[in-house]
Amino acid sequence: MSDSLRDQLLKAGFAPKKPDPRPRPDARAKHPQRPPATPKPRGPGGAPRDRSEIDLAKAYALRERTEREAREKQQREAELRAREKRERRQKVGALLEGQSLNDAAAEIPRHFPHANKIRRIYVTPEQLPRLNGGELAVVQFAGRYVLVTREVALAIQAADADALVLLCDPHATDDEGIPADLVW
Numbered sequence: 667m668s669d670s671l672r673d674q675l676l677k678a679g680f681a682p683k684k685p686d687p688r689p690r691p692d693a694r695a696k697h698p699q700r701p702p703a704t705p706k707p708r709g710p711g712g713a714p715r716d717r718s719e720i721d722l723a724k725a726y727a728l729r730e731r732t733e734r735e736a737r738e739k740q741q742r743e744a745e746l747r748a749r750e751k752r753e754r755r756q757k758v759g760a761l762l763e764g765q766s767l768n769d770a771a772a773e774i775p776r777h778f779p780h781a782n783k784i785r786r787i788y789v790t791p792e793q794l795p796r797l798n799g800g801e802l803a804v805v806q807f808a809g810r811y812v813l814v815t816r817e818v819a820l821a822i823q824a825a826d827a828d829a830l831v832l833l834c835d836p837h838a839t840d841d842e843g844i845p846a847d848l849v850w
Contacts, residue, residue, distance in 0.1 A: 757825040758807055767793065767802065767813040778804065778832045785831075787811045797834065804832035 669677075772788040776797055779785070787804055789797055793813065796802045803819030805812045806829055814822070816833065823830040 754826040754829075755807075758805070758822050758829050761818060761822050761825060762805065762807055762812060762814065765812075765814050765818045767815070769793070780806070780831050785811065787813060789813065797832075800834045800836040803830065803834075805829050806831050 768787075769790050772790045772793070774789050774791060774794055775786040776789050776794060777784050777786045793802060797804070797813070801816055803814055803816055805814055805819060805822050811831065819830055819833050823833075
């Protein structure tokens with residue numbers, strides 16, 4: 667029980683430090699000096715690195731560079747898409763300037779599918795047959811549905827196809843036999 671800490675460490679497998687095997691100063695004088703060795707590349711902590719570690723470091727650097735270039739390319743493409751979208755939105759806004767036929771007194775809802783949902787726009791009794799006949803169209807701009815003439819709608823469709831929501835074809839027949847002017 668009275669083993670010292672040193673004895674306990676020796677039993678655990680820790681050996682004491684061995685003396686430094688460096689030659690003594692007088693022994694160095696007898697041997698001719700060797701030319702200095704070429705320095706080996708050193709890794710972290712000053713330990714010499716072998717060739718495989720150097721190749722591995724180059725591979726990691728190459729992978730990091732290619733990943734960085736890919737991220738930068740994706741970012742540039744996203745910025746380009748955002749700029750094009752802004753430009754399309756500005757064109758649509760310019761085309762819609764003063765062209766809205768929405769009436770605040772409109773009471774008849776005209777339902778239509780958009781973005782996998784049934785949406786509605788309110789129209790007057792005079793506008794409903796014109797909308798169903800293809801003379802008027804519905805455009806989405808800034809989160810609102812805007813009623814416009816067919817000519818304006820076609821110009822907007824040329825600028826941004828996603829903005830045109832509803833443009834009825836007067837010569838089309840419905841597959842299910844439901845009239846377009848049905849109020850529900």
